[in-house]
Amino acid sequence: MKQDSIIATSEKVGFVFPVYSWALPKIVSDFIEKIDLSNAKYIFAVTTMGGFSKQYVSPVLIKLLKPKNKELDAAYNIRIFSNNIWGSKRMNPVPSKEKGDKRIKNGELKIEKIAKIIRNNQKGKVRESSIYPMKNSYYSFIKEVNTMDEKYYTDENCNGCGICQQICPVDNIKLVNEKPEWQHRCQMCTACLHYCPQIAIQWGEYTLGRARYNHPKIKMKEILAQNPKIKQFLGEY
Numbered sequence: 001m002k003q004d005s006i007i008a009t010s011e012k013v014g015f016v017f018p019v020y021s022w023a024l025p026k027i028v029s030d031f032i033e034k035i036d037l038s039n040a041k042y043i044f045a046v047t048t049m050g051g052f053s054k055q056y057v058s059p060v061l062i063k064l065l066k067p068k069n070k071e072l073d074a075a076y077n078i079r080i081f082s083n084n085i086w087g088s089k090r091m092n093p094v095p096s097k098e099k100g101d102k103r104i105k106n107g108e109l110k111i112e113k114i115a116k117i118i119r120n121n122q123k124g125k126v127r128e129s130s131i132y133p134m135k136n137s138y139y140s141f142i143k144e145v146n147t148m149d150e151k152y153y154t155d156e157n158c159n160g161c162g163i164c165q166q167i168c169p170v171d172n173i174k175l176v177n178e179k180p181e182w183q184h185r186c187q188m189c190t191a192c193l194h195y196c197p198q199i200a201i202q203w204g205e206y207t208l209g210r211a212r213y214n215h216p217k218i219k220m221k222e223i224l225a226q227n228p229k230i231k232q233f234l235g236e237y
């Protein structure tokens with residue numbers, strides 16, 4: 001992301017990301033805009049999502065590929081959970097352990113099937129949605145996302161451990177007097193919110209009294225170990 005241009009040298013290129021605002025995280029669309037796909041002969045997308053994007057591909061992604069004269073050969077959504085707990089409670093419930101485990105198992109089975117299709121360069125389900133109010137909602141989301149962190153704050157339970165700063169993939173948190181301060185280049189990935197061990201981070205009133213969710217198979221330690229490398233690649237992109 002720090003480079004002026006990014007060239008994909010492989011003939012097979014895939015974009016794997018969580019669905020945000022019916023489409024993509026801003027950082028992913030910035031990346032796709034930048035990447036040179038001239039060498040690509042097979043392009044796929046696999047996304048995870050909370051539930052309401054169903055089996056559709058975002059028209060935003062299709063639109064991003066158009067100027068490069070590229071189309072998706074295969075695209076799939078995998079329903080996992082919504083960590084978007086600053087959104088509606090009804091649409092983004094934190095699942096019970098039983099429901100969560102079942103969804104993860106289904107997702108893993110689906111991944112195996114998808115991997116087989118991609119490995120064999122087969123065409124796979126690509127359905128552009130027409131239901132979405134999504135184009136508009138997405139473009140307002142990417143305009144606002146970097147400063148959506150203005151609503152983050154910590155309560156008296158914050159003990160200054162600094163985990164929020166380390167877990168943020170885009171270096172958006174500074175510790176000042178042992179308290180986090182958000183730097184307004186947020187992607188709203190919600191990692192800081194969910195991984196604060198003290199549950200001391202809130203986003204406006206929306207997150208008060210709501211459970212936090214962390215994928216049971218991904219440990220905080222693993223993310224913390226990867227993040228310095230990710231941050232080194234991103235810089236303040």
Ligand SMILES: Cc1cc2nc3c(=O)[nH]c(=O)nc-3n(C[C@H](O)[C@H](O)[C@H](O)COP(=O)(O)O)c2cc1C
Binds near residue numbers: 020023
């Ligand atoms: C800012 C934001 C916007 C989201 N928008 C959608 C959405 O429009 N549709 C949907 O099904 N899930 C949505 N989600 C849920 C994410 O897709 C889900 O939390 C993600 O796929 C989980 O993967 P992760 O833990 O790697 O982020 C959103 C989550 C966030 C944080």
Ligand code: SF4
Binds near residue numbers: 157163178198201
């Ligand atoms: S992770 Fe939580 S407790 Fe630790 S510094 Fe950040 S807000 Fe405070």
Ligand code: SF4
Binds near residue numbers: 149169182186188193
């Ligand atoms: S970890 Fe927190 S501050 Fe960093 S991008 Fe994600 S939501 Fe924003």
